[in-house]
Amino acid sequence: MKRSRIALTAAALIMPTLASGAPAATKSAPPPPPYAGVYQPRGVDEIGIWRDEDEEERQLSNSPLVIRDEALNSYVKGVLCTAVGPDRCKAARIYILRTPVFNATMAPNGTMRVFTGLLLRMRSEAELAAVLGHEFGHFESRHGLNRFKAARSGTDLLSWAAVLTSMSGSYQSQSSFNSLQLSVYGGLFHYQRDNEREADLLGLGYLNASTLRPQAASQVWQNVMGEAEASASARGLKKPRFDAIAFTASHPPDAERAAYLSALASPEGASRDDGAARYAKAISSWLPLFLDDQIKLNDFGASEYIITMLSSGGWTAPLWCARGDLYRARGNQRDLVAAAEFYNNAVALDPKLPEAQRGLGLALLKTGRVSEGKAALSRYLALKPDAPDAAMIGMLTAKDS
Amino acid sequence: MLSKKLFAVAFAAVLFVTPATAQERTAVKKGFDLASGSGKTVLVMRPTVRVGAQSTGGMFEPNGDWTERSKKNIEIALTKIQGKLGNKIVVAPEAFGDGARLTEEYAALFAAVSQSVINYQFFVGNRLPTKKRDNKANIFDWSLGSGVANLPGAKDADYALFIYNKDAYGSTGRKLLQAVALLGPGIAVKSGEHAGYAGLVDLRTGDVLWLNADGAMGGDVRTAEGADKRVGQLLEGFPGSQSEKTSVTTAAVAKP
Amino acid sequence: MARLSTCTLIAAIMLCAFAAMPSLAGNALREKGKPATISGSPLTVTPSRDWNRLAISPGKKTELWTLDGENLNDVTFFAGIEPGKPLVREVSKKRKPLPKFTSNTLLVEVPELLEGTYRASKDIATFTVSGAKPDRFLEHDGIRFTYDYVDEDALPRRGEGRAALIKGLLYMATYDAPRLHYYDRTLEDFHALTDAAKLN
Numbered sequence: 001m002k003r004s005r006i007a008l009t010a011a012a013l014i015m016p017t018l019a020s021g022a023p024a025a026t027k028s029a030p031p032p033p034p035y036a037g038v039y040q041p042r043g044v045d046e047i048g049i050w051r052d053e054d055e056e057e058r059q060l061s062n063s064p065l066v067i068r069d070e071a072l073n074s075y076v077k078g079v080l081c082t083a084v085g086p087d088r089c090k091a092a093r094i095y096i097l098r099t100p101v102f103n104a105t106m107a108p109n110g111t112m113r114v115f116t117g118l119l120l121r122m123r124s125e126a127e128l129a130a131v132l133g134h135e136f137g138h139f140e141s142r143h144g145l146n147r148f149k150a151a152r153s154g155t156d157l158l159s160w161a162a163v164l165t166s167m168s169g170s171y172q173s174q175s176s177f178n179s180l181q182l183s184v185y186g187g188l189f190h191y192q193r194d195n196e197r198e199a200d201l202l203g204l205g206y207l208n209a210s211t212l213r214p215q216a217a218s219q220v221w222q223n224v225m226g227e228a229e230a231s232a233s234a235r236g237l238k239k240p241r242f243d244a245i246a247f248t249a250s251h252p253p254d255a256e257r258a259a260y261l262s263a264l265a266s267p268e269g270a271s272r273d274d275g276a277a278r279y280a281k282a283i284s285s286w287l288p289l290f291l292d293d294q295i296k297l298n299d300f301g302a303s304e305y306i307i308t309m310l311s312s313g314g315w316t317a318p319l320w321c322a323r324g325d326l327y328r329a330r331g332n333q334r335d336l337v338a339a340a341e342f343y344n345n346a347v348a349l350d351p352k353l354p355e356a357q358r359g360l361g362l363a364l365l366k367t368g369r370v371s372e373g374k375a376a377l378s379r380y381l382a383l384k385p386d387a388p389d390a391a392m393i394g395m396l397t398a399k400d401s
Numbered sequence: 402m403l404s405k406k407l408f409a410v411a412f413a414a415v416l417f418v419t420p421a422t423a424q425e426r427t428a429v430k431k432g433f434d435l436a437s438g439s440g441k442t443v444l445v446m447r448p449t450v451r452v453g454a455q456s457t458g459g460m461f462e463p464n465g466d467w468t469e470r471s472k473k474n475i476e477i478a479l480t481k482i483q484g485k486l487g488n489k490i491v492v493a494p495e496a497f498g499d500g501a502r503l504t505e506e507y508a509a510l511f512a513a514v515s516q517s518v519i520n521y522q523f524f525v526g527n528r529l530p531t532k533k534r535d536n537k538a539n540i541f542d543w544s545l546g547s548g549v550a551n552l553p554g555a556k557d558a559d560y561a562l563f564i565y566n567k568d569a570y571g572s573t574g575r576k577l578l579q580a581v582a583l584l585g586p587g588i589a590v591k592s593g594e595h596a597g598y599a600g601l602v603d604l605r606t607g608d609v610l611w612l613n614a615d616g617a618m619g620g621d622v623r624t625a626e627g628a629d630k631r632v633g634q635l636l637e638g639f640p641g642s643q644s645e646k647t648s649v650t651t652a653a654v655a656k657p
Numbered sequence: 658m659a660r661l662s663t664c665t666l667i668a669a670i671m672l673c674a675f676a677a678m679p680s681l682a683g684n685a686l687r688e689k690g691k692p693a694t695i696s697g698s699p700l701t702v703t704p705s706r707d708w709n710r711l712a713i714s715p716g717k718k719t720e721l722w723t724l725d726g727e728n729l730n731d732v733t734f735f736a737g738i739e740p741g742k743p744l745v746r747e748v749s750k751k752r753k754p755l756p757k758f759t760s761n762t763l764l765v766e767v768p769e770l771l772e773g774t775y776r777a778s779k780d781i782a783t784f785t786v787s788g789a790k791p792d793r794f795l796e797h798d799g800i801r802f803t804y805d806y807v808d809e810d811a812l813p814r815r816g817e818g819r820a821a822l823i824k825g826l827l828y829m830a831t832y833d834a835p836r837l838h839y840y841d842r843t844l845e846d847f848h849a850l851t852d853a854a855k856l857n
Contacts, residue, residue, distance in 0.1 A: 058447075058501075059505060061501070062501045062502045062504070062505040063505070063811065064502070064783065064807045064811070064813055065783060065807065098782045098783055099780070099781070099782055100776075100780065100781075100782045101780065116782065235751055235752070235754065236751070237751055237752070293776070293782035296772065296773050296776040296777065296782075296784075297776060297777050297780070298754060298755060298756050298773055298776075298777040299777075329756060329769070329773060331757070331759045331761065331762065333761075336761070362763060362765070362766065365763070366761045366763065388786055388787055388788045388789055389765060389768070389786070389788075389789035389790075389802075391789070391790040391791055392764070392765040392789050392790060392791055392800060393765060395791050396763075396765065402715050402721075402731065402733045402744070402745060402774070402775065402831060402833065403711075403713070403714070403715045403721055403727050403731065403733070505811075506812065506813065506837055507837065509810060509811050509812040510812060510835055510837050510838070512810070513728040513729060513810060513812055513835065514728075514729065516726070516728055517725055517726030517728050517729055520726060521684075521725070521726045527683075527684065527712075528684065529684050529709040529723070529725075529726070530684060530685065530686035530707075530709055531686065531707050531708075531709055531724065532709075543725070544838065545837070545838060546837060546838025546839070546842075547838075548837060548838060607838065
């Protein structure tokens with residue numbers, strides 16, 4: 001797709017935004033300015049004795065959290081390049097981190113971190129592109145706005161993680177995103193509200209000029225809100241307040257954001273592909289792992305919401321098995337009955353899935369269906385004789401009821 | 402299983418109510434002595450630097466910009482001070498893959514060991530009874546384990562110097578709290594945390610031979626001058642260096 | 658007047674700090690050869706060497722013992738967790754609930770309960786149960802399991818747990834330590850502690 005040659009400077013892009021306090025909601029986001037190449041390599045003389053490389057990136061690349069799978073990494077990089085174009089995406093180095101948080105960040109030096117919690121929640125390349133494009137927007141506009149940097153002292157820059165924390169509203173959940181692990185590997189940056197809008201504008205600009213469907217950006221927000229509602233509801237909490245300013249008051253409220261993201265998306269892009277099928281295929285071998293990480297966080301409402309969303313692409317054996325795990329973990333009697341049903345659906349689709357046989361066996365045992373339960377556990381052992389807990393399960397199959 | 406956050410909050414609460422005490426301590430393993438010009442080689446490990454803000458509630462909020470800047474400042478300061486350390490210095494080589502990951506794991510382990518020394522042996526308020534006993538008997542017995550010999554660069558050196566630095570600058574809220582703590586003399590509300598540890602480790606055994614810990618360091622490491630001051634403090638009394646205090650070798654672990 | 662209200666504010670904050678804190682009793686010595694009761698429960702442990710018991714613990718009915726500090730070796734005793742309760746104290750029951758031990762939790766599911774507790778309370782995804790086998794504990798049929806995880810301080814740790822379900826309550830002892838040097842160093846001491854543990 002041919003990119004527009006309109007020579008908008010970054011400042012010109014930003015000034016109207018700040019003056020009005022909101023982006024021009026009636027027009028689509030303009031195409032991004034010509035790419036100036038934002039990352040300037042530093043001179044060798046800057047650091048005395050060690051090679052010129054960022055401490056954070058060094059630690060990041062050696063982190064036990066990084067997923068090093070080449071196929072997944074090149075796929076995610078590919079989506080970024082589709083979103084922002086080949087010139088821009090050269091500036092980014094992507095790290096995928098095994099952390100069950102919905103987040104992506106981009107550091108000033110071009111390090112982009114993508115958390116597995118984000119990959120779990122994206123339904124298409126267009127949605128992933130929307131998030132990555134937004135982060136790239138922060139990265140790009142930061143360097144174009146030195147005067148704003150000077151005006152702020154000690155700026156803290158926030159990323160999407162802040163949105164999720166703001167929904168829970170409590171300081172404790174806020175602090176969970178400030179944990180040392182995330183701080184070292186997550187590169188959390190704290191943005192001001194106007195910077196968030198600015199990144200949205202740029203992000204949509206990239207997307208409008210790409211081959212992907214820009215309406216996906218608003219969809220991401222809808223899903224974020226839906227999940228937060230489901231989570232709060234299952235916990236007996238009042239609905240999260242979407243139109244209230246968040247805890248840190250530094251980024252736009254969610255309902256408003258979904259609305260203007262929708263308005264910023266170019267209408268002629270609505271008929272484009274969003275790459276849902278390609279995304280599902282690329283992520284399919286990782287999905288059970290990321291979903292398992294999510295389920296084990298003990299957030300029933302959010303996990304159920306995500307499973308339901310995933311099922312719109314069709315129920316698979318691993319997805320039924322995951323739902324069984326979710327219900328078995330909560331463990332009320334009626335949950336266990338439901339779990340048995342879900343595991344049964346899983347084994348009906350794939351009798352060779354060992355975890356489903358194991359879960360089925362345990363759920364049946366716990367709901368008084370002992371002989372059926374033992375049979376399922378025996379099938380599990382036959383499928384996975386070297387399972388870590390084979391000896392324990394073996395005892396259950398042998399014992400008299 | 403104890404959540405590190407919960408522990409940090411509880412421990413901070415302990416400091417909240419105790420009178421302000423000395424926050425700096427140095428210890429030397431009994432029998433260790435390293436003279437200047439000894440012919441031994443010290444491997445200088447890449448320092449671990451964390452810089453951020455401390456919220457009103459005392460939680461650490463990392464700041465990428467500050468950390469990056471401080472890291473560079475500290476490294477430059479270390480370069481300048483090398484010549485004064487008294488013995489041959491070798492900088493840890495650039496490592497990749499498994500060697501790099503091992504280095505990171507040891508840096509994390511050093512931080513954990515230093516934290517334990519500070520929390521449980523060095524300072525009054527929270528000592529472990531067995532460590533109190535060690536203090537009385539002049540025992541300083543901590544180790545990273547003999548696996549340190551596998552660190553990149555280890556085979557060409559006798560000792561390794563590890564440095565860990567964490568700065569949490571007090572936020573407005575916490576400074577306010579500090580300002581209104583009017584309950585009486587001696588009650589100190591800590592605003593901000595500026596902790597640093599420097600340790601010398603035997604590369605054959607992993608034993609910590611010298612540890613300098615300071616829980617209230619000066620110098621704003623976000624500036625070059627501040628980093629100079631900080632590194633100077635961290636390496637004060639480094640065995641064999643010109644700045645060595647003679648009192649160091651008599652194991653300065655304090656009375657319980 | 659202003660001074661009074663400021664004092665009230667500070668007092669309120671300190672009261673909160675105190676309430677949130679466990680008793681200021683201090684870290685205690687657990688002497689070699691002297692039987693020690695865990696958290697006022699029927700569980701007694703007679704150490705084969707001197708240990709330290711931390712003033713703070715992760716929850717009711719738990720105690721944390723250590724030689725060098727919980728970062729380096731952490732033995733946690735869970736002395737009779739009741740059905741419906743989590744293993745450790747919840748920071749927020751409503752906003753961050755932890756998995757609960759229930760009356761129909763099976764012994765084979767205890768490692769999953771520990772895993773879920775660690776993952777949910779620490780927001781980590783790096784936890785693996787590496788093995789689980791039947792093993793006697795407190796003179797009852799029990800389980801012994803091992804695990805690996807990476808905590809918030811980015812230091813990979815290894816762990817071993819021993820548990821039994823006795824009269825509907827969960828009794829468990831876990832041992833966590835960095836996999837570099839520390840895990841191996843104190844593993845046998847953990848075994849000695851748990852082998853000698855008794856339920857009165």
